[in-house]
Amino acid sequence: MQERIKSILQMEPSDAIVRAEGWVRTKRDSKNVSFIEINDGSCLKGLQGVIDKASFDAALLDRISTGCSIVAEGRIVASQGGNQKTEMMIEHLEVIGDCPQDYPLQKKRHTVEFLREKAYLRPRTNLFGAVTRVRNTMAYAVHSFFQENGFMYINTPLISASDCEGAGAQFQVTTLDLENIPRQKDGRVDYTKDFFGRMANLTVSGQLEGETYATAMKDIYTFGPTFRAENSNTTRHLAEFWMIEPEMSFCTLEGDMEWAEKFLKYLFSAVLEKNEEDMAFFSSFVLPGVEDTLRHVIESPFAHMTYTDAIAVLEKENDRFEFPVKWGVEIQTEHERFLTEEVAKRPVIVTDYPKDVKAFYMKMNDDGRTVRAMDVLAPRLGEIIGGSEREYRYDVLVSRMKEIGLNPDDYWWYLDLRKYGTVPHSGFGLGFERAVQYVTGVANIRDVIPYPRYAKSCEY
Numbered sequence: 001m002q003e004r005i006k007s008i009l010q011m012e013p014s015d016a017i018v019r020a021e022g023w024v025r026t027k028r029d030s031k032n033v034s035f036i037e038i039n040d041g042s043c044l045k046g047l048q049g050v051i052d053k054a055s056f057d058a059a060l061l062d063r064i065s066t067g068c069s070i071v072a073e074g075r076i077v078a079s080q081g082g083n084q085k086t087e088m089m090i091e092h093l094e095v096i097g098d099c100p101q102d103y104p105l106q107k108k109r110h111t112v113e114f115l116r117e118k119a120y121l122r123p124r125t126n127l128f129g130a131v132t133r134v135r136n137t138m139a140y141a142v143h144s145f146f147q148e149n150g151f152m153y154i155n156t157p158l159i160s161a162s163d164c165e166g167a168g169a170q171f172q173v174t175t176l177d178l179e180n181i182p183r184q185k186d187g188r189v190d191y192t193k194d195f196f197g198r199m200a201n202l203t204v205s206g207q208l209e210g211e212t213y214a215t216a217m218k219d220i221y222t223f224g225p226t227f228r229a230e231n232s233n234t235t236r237h238l239a240e241f242w243m244i245e246p247e248m249s250f251c252t253l254e255g256d257m258e259w260a261e262k263f264l265k266y267l268f269s270a271v272l273e274k275n276e277e278d279m280a281f282f283s284s285f286v287l288p289g290v291e292d293t294l295r296h297v298i299e300s301p302f303a304h305m306t307y308t309d310a311i312a313v314l315e316k317e318n319d320r321f322e323f324p325v326k327w328g329v330e331i332q333t334e335h336e337r338f339l340t341e342e343v344a345k346r347p348v349i350v351t352d353y354p355k356d357v358k359a360f361y362m363k364m365n366d367d368g369r370t371v372r373a374m375d376v377l378a379p380r381l382g383e384i385i386g387g388s389e390r391e392y393r394y395d396v397l398v399s400r401m402k403e404i405g406l407n408p409d410d411y412w413w414y415l416d417l418r419k420y421g422t423v424p425h426s427g428f429g430l431g432f433e434r435a436v437q438y439v440t441g442v443a444n445i446r447d448v449i450p451y452p453r454y455a456k457s458c459e460y
């Protein structure tokens with residue numbers, strides 16, 4: 001019988017021979033027996049294996065060291081030690097891959113900075129094992145939430161010719177020879193010679209294409225990688241991150257906010273339910289109380305505030321901020337944290353931002369100054385979701401594009417949606433890594449994705 005360690009740990013003592021496969025985390029020797037801890041990533045805790053030294057070749061036992069891979073067979077017995085209910089009395093043992101003494105993950109606590117340099121080994125640590133399991137639970141829950149609610153999963157393109165967020169923070173995709181760039185007469189690059197015959201980029205968001213499917217399938221979602229060449233060296237930004245973007249037709253901003261809140265709470269509940277041991281670990285070693293915070297968030301309704309009201313609150317506190325606010329400026333992380341941590345003490349949804357700080361596609365309010373945007377702000381992190389009701393009125397959208405210098409011809413297909421059977425619709429984007437950060441309490445976004453990409457860093 002071969003099982004994952006997670007299920008072996010749930011077995012009752014019996015005479016059946018069980019086979020465990022994994023990596024040795026620790027080895028402790030006493031006079032007659034050795035204790036090893038075997039981990040296979042299926043859960044935080046390892047299986048304790050007990051080796052009666054007299055029954056094994058000393059040369060074999062010498063090869064067992066932290067990091068080596070082994071196969072062990074034996075019976076599950078009640079443990080005499082206090083740390084575990086059961087253990088395996090090992091009867092047969094094989095070292096599959098030896099692990100010499102220069103293995104970087106010797107038993108001690110390593111800093112996250114050190115582990116980032118060993119990103120190919122860090123899933124073998126308690127912290128990254130736990131993050132990996134929680135991330136897995138959340139990815140699965142993303143799909144189950146939307147599938148249970150009748151949303152259609154859409155794969156939007158990663159290579160795109162439009163700039164959804166209009167922020168100009170795109171990575172260019174080209175097969176042109178950069179040493180010998182073809183040029184037009186006026187000196188500009190001749191993109192007709194490029195692979196797609198035009199300029200192309202990695203997508204910053206699947207939203208625009210998602211909208212085309214929402215206006216046929218009613219409710220859709222995307223879940224995929226997005227790319228941003230923003231040079232932000234922060235604990236919340238990556239150049240490659242995963243985003244979940246639902247889009248709902250016949251839905252206004254109110255419905256959008258309801259979906260966002262329901263969705264986040266569903267994700268958090270899934271982790272509390274499925275990753276109890278990992279969450280206890282995060283509460284003990286990463287962020288005290290993170291588990292209780294999640295419970296509190298699930299139970300209480302999110303706070304709501306318009307941008308204008310938020311600015312009124314923030315202005316009174318301007319001397320505490322690095323960037324003082326006034327109406328019209330962008331709300332930054334320090335302000336978002338103040339609103340969530342000091343004012344509301346829970347997540348806050350801020351709505352109706354000035355049009356000038358938001359993207360072109362958001363529905364204009366009647367005041368002509370603000371748009372039907374909403375950001376969900378979370379304590380510790382600030383913005384975790386950005387969304388809006390979309391401008392579905394053809395003429396208003398065209399004049400808005402012109403106003404901010406976009407050429408409507410470049411968005412002809414997007415505008416056609418407003419021409420052929422237009423409908424109010426809304427959506428949002430959840431940054432998957434920010435959600436994992438929030439749930440685990442991990443401080444740096446670089447530690448919740450296997451291989452973080454950011455400015456000047458593309459190792460592995």
Ligand code: 4AD
Pocket residue numbers: 164165204205206207228230236237238239241243245246383384385386387388427428429430431432433434
């Ligand atoms: O607010 P953003 O830019 O919104 C959009 O991209 C819309 N198209 C979403 C939509 O309405 N369908 O990004 C959405 C979320 C942010 O709230 C944040 O959580 C995350 O994506 N995000 C990042 N996460 C990590 N690194 C970055 N550089 C991020 N930029 C945005």
Ligand code: MG
Pocket residue numbers: 383385386
């Ligand atoms: Mg945003």
